[in-house]
Amino acid sequence: MTTSPRTSGLARNRRRHKLLIYVGLIAATLFTSLPILFMVVSSLKPETQIFADLRSIRAFLPIGDVSLDNYSGVMDRVPAVRFIANSLLVTALIVGIGLIVNSMIGFAISRMRWRGKGLILSLVLATLMVPFEAIAVPMVFWVSKLPLLSWEGDGFLLSQGMLNSYSVQVLPFIANALGIFLFVQQFNDIPRELDEAARIDGASWFGIYRRVIVPLSGPTFATVAIITMLPAWNQYLWPLMVVQQEELRPSSVGMQYFFQLNTAWGEVMAYATMITLPVLIVFFLFQRTFVTSISASGLKG
Amino acid sequence: MTVSTRSTRRGTLRSEERQAWVLAAPALILLTMFLVIPILITFGLSFTNARLISPNPPSFRGVDNFVRAFQDPTFLRSILNTFVFAAVVVPIQSGLALAIALLVNAKVKGTAAFRTLIFMPVVTSMVVVSVLWSFMYQQNGLINQALEQLTAGRWESFGWLQDERTALAAVILLSVWQAFGMHMIIWLSGLQMIDPALYEAAALDGASYWHSFRHVTWPGLRSTMVFILITITIAALGLFVQIDVMTQGGPQDSTSTIVYHAVRKGYREQDMGYGAALSLIFFVIVLAISLIQRRITRDKD
Numbered sequence: 001m002t003t004s005p006r007t008s009g010l011a012r013n014r015r016r017h018k019l020l021i022y023v024g025l026i027a028a029t030l031f032t033s034l035p036i037l038f039m040v041v042s043s044l045k046p047e048t049q050i051f052a053d054l055r056s057i058r059a060f061l062p063i064g065d066v067s068l069d070n071y072s073g074v075m076d077r078v079p080a081v082r083f084i085a086n087s088l089l090v091t092a093l094i095v096g097i098g099l100i101v102n103s104m105i106g107f108a109i110s111r112m113r114w115r116g117k118g119l120i121l122s123l124v125l126a127t128l129m130v131p132f133e134a135i136a137v138p139m140v141f142w143v144s145k146l147p148l149l150s151w152e153g154d155g156f157l158l159s160q161g162m163l164n165s166y167s168v169q170v171l172p173f174i175a176n177a178l179g180i181f182l183f184v185q186q187f188n189d190i191p192r193e194l195d196e197a198a199r200i201d202g203a204s205w206f207g208i209y210r211r212v213i214v215p216l217s218g219p220t221f222a223t224v225a226i227i228t229m230l231p232a233w234n235q236y237l238w239p240l241m242v243v244q245q246e247e248l249r250p251s252s253v254g255m256q257y258f259f260q261l262n263t264a265w266g267e268v269m270a271y272a273t274m275i276t277l278p279v280l281i282v283f284f285l286f287q288r289t290f291v292t293s294i295s296a297s298g299l300k301g
Numbered sequence: 302m303t304v305s306t307r308s309t310r311r312g313t314l315r316s317e318e319r320q321a322w323v324l325a326a327p328a329l330i331l332l333t334m335f336l337v338i339p340i341l342i343t344f345g346l347s348f349t350n351a352r353l354i355s356p357n358p359p360s361f362r363g364v365d366n367f368v369r370a371f372q373d374p375t376f377l378r379s380i381l382n383t384f385v386f387a388a389v390v391v392p393i394q395s396g397l398a399l400a401i402a403l404l405v406n407a408k409v410k411g412t413a414a415f416r417t418l419i420f421m422p423v424v425t426s427m428v429v430v431s432v433l434w435s436f437m438y439q440q441n442g443l444i445n446q447a448l449e450q451l452t453a454g455r456w457e458s459f460g461w462l463q464d465e466r467t468a469l470a471a472v473i474l475l476s477v478w479q480a481f482g483m484h485m486i487i488w489l490s491g492l493q494m495i496d497p498a499l500y501e502a503a504a505l506d507g508a509s510y511w512h513s514f515r516h517v518t519w520p521g522l523r524s525t526m527v528f529i530l531i532t533i534t535i536a537a538l539g540l541f542v543q544i545d546v547m548t549q550g551g552p553q554d555s556t557s558t559i560v561y562h563a564v565r566k567g568y569r570e571q572d573m574g575y576g577a578a579l580s581l582i583f584f585v586i587v588l589a590i591s592l593i594q595r596r597i598t599r600d601k602d
Contacts, residue, residue, distance in 0.1 A: 113321075127337075135541040236545075
């Protein structure tokens, strides 16, 4: 309508501004996704073609001699399925048991009256300052002295030294200070009247936790699940030190089997893709939850 | 009548207290076993000559391990490398993350898709990332080949990770690549908490983009900034996986880090007492830096 020079100038400015935003976004997206695309595409090509394609855009395109040969090569070289199953098991146990254990203490701190809970909460929060790397090495010494309770087919067996087990991969990561903190915050937001009502109906404290608080806190459970899942799946330093037995190793440590004098890069890329795809799929399915989880942990922490 | 109510109330309180401890117990036991005791053990072992596997009990050696640490050239180099890494990664990673967060927060179409793609490296494990980038950094790898194409053959390819001058920089680049998406999300949620009315007021006052960033956005991001600075710094100081997979500390110790050296001594060379001392030094450094950061960022309030 009124196309005074001033408004059309503004519109042109706005368009230029938008264009700049898109240029920036596309550059950032290429920066993050090209290496991953390169990994997946290379996993489908024979070694010679991977190197031949490096000089052109073909490096990022699944064209030419494409097959799943590298994947069967991986299977011949390492027990990849076993490694991935181990990672799944360890991650599921850390997340599953962790949700119960951390939410229970969160409930006790947020809603029950007991002496010492203030001190306990401050101590738990203080542990957020301790990086795992600072205690990992001496902890190997410690767990090698701890007894291990294991099921030996016909009964429980108590043996010395917790090394080389699923327990040693799971137990240290169940209790999680950030998780406890997020649960306390969430539970504090639930009206206390609900506890009273449930108690009049004869619910025990555990009943209130189980039937009132847990069902009302779904999103927080999802948040804690995600922020504990990623590090659990990606663990490397700890299993590297405490698990020597091949059948018990997680997928990340399995990567070591590929570092040899003449690295078979096609197979490396195939294995890397195999252990990345499960997380990427979960991420794409639940990306909204992922994103809100990360921001929740950032804002409240 | 009143007496009996009071005594039953005291009874329920006592049972509430007991039940609270029961609910908190699993987490407290695990935190004690795998956090509190390991911290004490780190402290205790660092004054001994303990070996990981040894028939002899450890004996007390006073501050020998610490004296040795500060005469160990590889360790001194590791401290320097760790500081350089943190000093470069922290500003680049947080700055880049903020710039991209501003772009993703702009009111243009398709930002959700961009956000998802930019976030992908975060869910990719550091082991996979390190292997992938090792291949890209090779003498005949993707990066050299691309540079050769772009410069029409004038680029002389070389092994980025095999050269003392570039190895640490190469590690820095992939570390930023892997993690900045995470911090982009945290910045983004900080941006979205800023009251839009403030921007409208700034626009009415005729503020330029830079002015409204400087006087509205930046002050609004204060607490986000403190959180991001502290978490990136702690993560950067713990640098290990990339080094273990890509360079093993070389060439000529140019990429050795505090944690990498502690694992090498304490675990691989079984010198647990010394490894514990190095871990303790690492812990003290992390603690000191995060306390200083907290103090500096708090004082300005």
